[in-house]
Amino acid sequence: MIRRILLITFAACLISTAVAEDRFCQNELFTIDARYDAGAFAKCKFKSEDMVELTIKPEDHKVVVEQPWFSFKITAKTADTIHVRLKFPSAYARYWPKLSTDGVTWQRAADEAVSTSRNEKKMDVVVEVAPAGTWVSAQELITQSYYDTWLAELSAHEEITVATIGVSTEGRPIQLAKTANKPEVILLLGRQHPAEVPGALAMRDFMNIVLGDSELGREFRDRFTLLIVPLMNPDGVANGHWRHNAGRTDLNRDWGPFKQPETRAIAKLMAGIDELGLQPRLMLDFHATKYTDSILFYTQTEEDVTNPVSFATNWLTSVAERIPDYSFKHDPRPVSEQPNTKGYFFVRYGIPSFTYEIGDEADREQLHAVTPVFAEEMMRVMLQAERP
Numbered sequence: 001m002i003r004r005i006l007l008i009t010f011a012a013c014l015i016s017t018a019v020a021e022d023r024f025c026q027n028e029l030f031t032i033d034a035r036y037d038a039g040a041f042a043k044c045k046f047k048s049e050d051m052v053e054l055t056i057k058p059e060d061h062k063v064v065v066e067q068p069w070f071s072f073k074i075t076a077k078t079a080d081t082i083h084v085r086l087k088f089p090s091a092y093a094r095y096w097p098k099l100s101t102d103g104v105t106w107q108r109a110a111d112e113a114v115s116t117s118r119n120e121k122k123m124d125v126v127v128e129v130a131p132a133g134t135w136v137s138a139q140e141l142i143t144q145s146y147y148d149t150w151l152a153e154l155s156a157h158e159e160i161t162v163a164t165i166g167v168s169t170e171g172r173p174i175q176l177a178k179t180a181n182k183p184e185v186i187l188l189l190g191r192q193h194p195a196e197v198p199g200a201l202a203m204r205d206f207m208n209i210v211l212g213d214s215e216l217g218r219e220f221r222d223r224f225t226l227l228i229v230p231l232m233n234p235d236g237v238a239n240g241h242w243r244h245n246a247g248r249t250d251l252n253r254d255w256g257p258f259k260q261p262e263t264r265a266i267a268k269l270m271a272g273i274d275e276l277g278l279q280p281r282l283m284l285d286f287h288a289t290k291y292t293d294s295i296l297f298y299t300q301t302e303e304d305v306t307n308p309v310s311f312a313t314n315w316l317t318s319v320a321e322r323i324p325d326y327s328f329k330h331d332p333r334p335v336s337e338q339p340n341t342k343g344y345f346f347v348r349y350g351i352p353s354f355t356y357e358i359g360d361e362a363d364r365e366q367l368h369a370v371t372p373v374f375a376e377e378m379m380r381v382m383l384q385a386e387r388p
């Protein structure tokens, strides 16, 4: 018994030491610190007094999609310029570094400050460290505190209730914002994949319009219940994962199996909707992708008839008519073998089900400018659908 306790204590020490070392290092001039929500790098080594090499690795060996998330804060003791080399042994330099001096507002690193090796396994970034430190991150930091603030704002909205509908593998709440029950239901999901921050940015702008104080918004909310789950994978986000939850699973491959608590929370939520006799009408699932610089929608094909019929084409056509100079992609695909969200909701309910993908490096200001049009036209076209 004593031996067992000793072993456990020893193992715990090993783990805590490893984590601390993995997420922090320093020399006489600089500190590299990733001990915060979504902070991440696997290894850190100073190659000279003003050059540091960081190795970026996925959360577990089952990760197959190359989404090399990194995020750390650099502080300088006396010098102010540091050369950071990012190494991606199991991926490539997918994300252009974003910099921040306050952890809230971000900008892309300057072109001349970044160079990538020919095989894209290494990326060098020259960082001018601000007096109070500079964050360097694969994407903007949109973590639990951001969602907490947003959900607190939503709960102040008289039409919206915020509730915890489940608990993640590591015990974080899965939170739902919902409007009052109407016969028809729209489901919006975000952040199944932790690294896919641009999807989170778009979702926030989209929801601001749908929940906003416009005539269209009010008419829409009079007819449809909104179920909004903006943070599906809180453990993955907190731990700086590339793709998985804390159960080493891609949540967007668990729709049907429902082996993970995060997806099970939605299954349970929808079972309640079914029980009340309410009718799901549309599912939008926000992600990000390397396959576009703007927005890309994966939908059903015309052969997979949805109800409302041809909703995807009608919606996206009316968006294109309003912003003809903005090009985005509509990529209808047959139902995949993979148990993903889009396939699940189409097969289960026959409703239009979207993977709403934002480009990794999509221009943020442009995204912010066009997203209201997507939200408004979604509402307009849904309001034209016949009632079930």
Ligand SMILES: [Zn+2]
Pocket (backbone or CB within 6 Å): 193, 196, 252, 287, 288
């Ligand atoms: Zn994704």
